[in-house]
Amino acid sequence: MSKKIVAPAYVAAMERAEADPAAARFWVGLDIGFKSTAVCVVDVDGAVIHQVSMKSHATEIGRYLRRNFKSHVTLIGMETGGLSPHLAGKLREQGFQVAVLDALQVHRVLSVKRNKTDTNDARGIAEITRSGRDYLTEVYVKSNLCFEVRASLIMRDRLVKQRRETEAMIRGLVRVYGGRIEPGSDSPATFRERAIDQLCLIADTEGVDLRPRIIPLLDLCERFYIEAGRIERELDLLAASNPVCKRFMEIPGIGTITALSFYSAIEDPTRFRHVDDVAAYLGLTPRVYQSGESLTHGGISKMGNQLTRTHLVGAATVMLANTKSFSTLKDWGMKLSKRVGFNKAKVALARKLAIVMFSLWRDGTHFMAKAADVGPHRDLMQARATA
Secondary structure: OOOOOOOHHHHHHHHHHHHOHHHOOEEEEEEEOOOEEEEEEEOOOOOEEEEEEEEOOHHHHHHHHHHHHOOOEEEEEEEOOOOHHHHHHHHHHOOOOEEEEOHHHHHHHHOOOOOOOHHHHHHHHHHHHHHOOOOOOEEOOOOHHHHHHHHHHHHHHHHHHHHHHHHHHHHHHHHHOOOOOOOOOOOHHHHHHHHHHHHHHHHHHOOOOOHHHHHHHHHHHHHHHHHHHHHHHHHHHHHHOOHHHHHHOOOOOOOHHHHHHHHHHHOOHHHOOOOHHHHHHOOOOEEEEEEOOEEEEEEEOOOOOHHHHHHHHHHHHHHHHOOOOOOHHHHHHHHHHHHHOHHHHHHHHHHHHHHHHHHHHHHOOOOOOOHHHHHHHHHHHHHHHHO
C-alpha cells in the first residue's frame, strides 16, 4: 500500500485520532486466502474505516497497518487456517495483538449475510474481533517446536497407515486367486516372505505370475516401514530429553508417541483453568443436549485433535489389555470394563489418562500407582518447589 489513503472515512478517523490519541482504537479483520488477504479496519463504533486486498504476507500487512494507523491498532482478528499460525506469529513479532478465532464458529456467524465475499468476511471478522470474542472460541497458536513435533507425528502416522493399506491391498489381490497371506506379521520382512510364498503357489497352481505387480508394492511397504522407524527413533531421542515426557512415560501404557502427542497438543498447561477442561479440549467428554425438560448425554464429542485422542485411547487399551503392573487407575478401568464393556471403558480410561497426565505436568509430580500415595507425594513435591 504505497498510495496515500484519501477515503473520507479514513481521513475523519485519523483527524479524531490526532485530536484524542487515547480514544483512537481500531480493530482489524483478515480474511486470509492462499494468495491474497482481504483487510478491513473498523473503529470503536463499528464503522468501516478502510478496506483493501493485499498479498498474504505478514510483512506487507504489518507495513500497511503501521503506515496508515500508526500505533492505534487494538487487535487483529483472523480465522484458523493453513496460513493462520504463520501470519499470527509474524504479526505478533511486529508488536501487534492477534486473536485467532475458530473457523467453524466464525463461519456460523458470518452465514447470516446474504452475499459471501472476501470483503464481507473481513468486515465480519473485524466486527467479531471488536465485540464478539466473549462468545467465540479463541484458538491458541502453538510454537514452532510443537509444530515440528506434530509434523513428525503426522508423518509417522501417515506412513504406518499407508503401509497397512498397501499390505491390505496385496492381501486382497492374492485372495482373488485363492491365496491367503497369514496375518500377524509385524515386520515387512515377514510379510514379504509370506506374500512371495503365496505368489509362487499361485503361479504353480493357477498359472498366473503376480510377482511383477506385487513385488514393487512389497518394496514400497518396506520403504514405508524404514522411514517410519527413522522418525520414531528421532521422537524417542526428543522424548528422552524432555523431563515432562519422561514423567508421562512412567505411566503404564504411555510410550514415546503418546507422551509427545499429548505434550505438543497442550504445550502450555496454564491456559486451562481446570483439569477437566483438558478432556473436553481433546473431545473425550460426552455430548450434552438439553431442551426444556429433555436432557440427553450422548457419545464423546470428538472435538479437538483427533490424532492425540487416538493415541490416548490406544494407550488406555494397552494399559487394560497388556500391562502387568498394578495401579489404581488400571483397577478402575478393569472394573468399569466388566460393567459397561471394554470399548466404553477404554475411552473412559483415556479421559482419565488425559487428566492424570495434565495433573503430573501442572503439579510437577510423578505417577503414583496407588491413589492413596498421590496426596502425600504432591505435598512433598510442592514443599520442595517452594523451599
